[in-house]
Amino acid sequence: MKTSYWLAAACLAAALPAHAGFKPIEIQDQELSQLRGRYVMPGRIISFGIVMSSTWRNGSGDLIGATSTLQVQQATVTPQFYVTTINQTGNGTIPSLGTGNVIGGAGLAANQGVTQSVRAAGDGNTAYNNVSINVSEANQAPVILSNPGQALLSGQTITGSGPAGSVSVSAVNGGVQMAILANSNQGNTLQQVAQGNVLQNTRLLGNNNLVNNLTQLNVVLQNNGPSTGALDCNLTTLNGLRNMKF
Template structure:
């Protein structure tokens, strides 16, 4: 189905400030493009809850794990959207492995794309990496209870942490949020939600590393089926078209 990419773009737009609205300005589609579209629209005001959870982690060969988790939830009563950050710092066994000797070239244009971009590039051995995006859409009579915020509010200054696996930095930018991991000579990873798109990337030059980028978008729609009066109103509007020869 092609409804999922359209819904994903709508979800990404919901978390961006007014400056980014120009990216979603409507454009005219050709007949050939319209013939391929499938999906539904959502009336304004029907979205009663929108949430984002993102996490990025890097575990090296001796089990050191560094990363971060970012969350945000918006409802009708929300005055100002706010990201909250929790860092992940787990100690493994043994000294940090030596820097990798692999080399990865190219990819300079990956951070200039729009929409959802996922990239995994590896020049070492026995590495695993995953980029995953999930979208959960539900209907309900009312918005779910707001969970208590966990972590540090993300303001102008980045939230940072480090251990034997490397360092992680979570910072605001381009109207969204970016998580970047520098893995002490083993490679780098990044996850960014901003400027109308989602970027997930991992680049490994060492061995025996496990990298994960995860983004979860959750949307709750008001379960408001049209009333009999609303349906009658729509039918009356359609009847009026007949007087114009349509």
């Protein structure tokens, strides 16, 4: 029997009185893993977007980085990533040469799911790896920026450079990869979203660096609340679960 049929049977059993002869059953994790995305009604999602950003600020205040955005709406013809590079000059001094050494870590790129790593061989460094999912409701989709940046085509790499180092954003391996190589041997960082996996990896070899990696998923649902009948059905089901001490 298919998973959806088992789930429907369990919900119906929970809504019936105890003397009806049915008992709700626990659904195993393996069963639940096949149900992702099945509880959003068609047309409810009016906007879906991904924001990736990586920045590196060294001890002299120099900043290098990039931001990549993807926003898909009903009016969007083809999903497309857009890239903006970031380059700022600090106080004009040259940071001291990084003398640290980080060994190993080759297996980090082979992990599945979300992988976050910060390895430091210097002093006074700060690094953040953040992954967030934001779900909101609205009457209409957000306005798409008129100038979101440079379009990133499949197989293409967009680069930028400055006093802090160099940054590259590539469309590879069915996803987007963002890498920063800091000048003066301060270190490097890599962020990648591809084939259902998220990788955020930072190596700090110098001192007084500030690194930020962010991957953010934004989903906007149409603000059309369920009808009174639908709410009553849901509450009735929940009431049945409570009576059975679930």
